[in-house]
Amino acid sequence: MPRKRKKISLRWQALTSTISTTFVLILMGLVIICALTAHQLSESVRQSLTVTVMMSDDASEQQTLDYKKRLEQRQWVKDIDYISREQALKEQTEAMGQDPSEFLGQNPFLPLLEVHLQADYACTDSLMWITRQLKKNTLVSKVSYQKELVENLNRNLKKVTYVLLGIATLLLLVTLVLINNTVRLSVYSRRFVIHTMRLVGASWGFIRRPFMMRSLWIGLAAGVLADLVLAGGLRALWKYDPSMTQYVTLQNIGITLLAVLVCGLLLTLVCTFISVSHYLGMREGEMYE
16 A cells, blocks of 8 residues: 555656646747747848839939849848839829829939848948948949838847847746756655665666656656647637738747757756755765755
């Protein structure tokens, strides 16, 4: 009967350890996916910034298209939209409800190139350098972009990055403490078994092995359960708002689920190793404290 009760107790400890570790890993997974989504969102916003290149009145359509092809080969260019004189006139006529060329006697608009940048180049220093490079071409009459918007965007993105980094660091510390306490309590209940095995001459590695194997399975089970919960929650988010798929991507989800599984294994193993080593180094009198 005592042996049966002991088995039930060990199984109950394993179950509670798995559940508590699962909750902690879910919390960690939420932080990871939030950080990755914020990064994806910042890249999307940066890439939506446009540098408008106004061509000179002397630039023909073919010259403009040739210049567009050359620009598309630059590493800082994501894509370029070409707006011809006729298209610009048509858009303004629809917006104003009147054709400006009727009272001006000619099409007043110049061909435009709307340059969308790679996310890494959507910052003030890079934009100033890009503007100087574009103005060197004699076919370009004017280069413009929303300078204040870029400055505000980069300033706010830095603040968000620092806040997320702070939260992630804090939650990582909380995660370590919670998992360590969970594992420590589990090992504490078997401290006399550790002491007995040490007295009969068992090596530290031999004593650690069953604890490490048990923690390995607990970490694996907790990681898989946390991944299932996170995957289910993210799938529900996709169904509720399909537009979130461009920010919460499959790649980011894969990274998050893998990180949660690896963290579940590593944290439980490391905490178990430390806890068992702690009791292995204790003297008999300290076991009762």
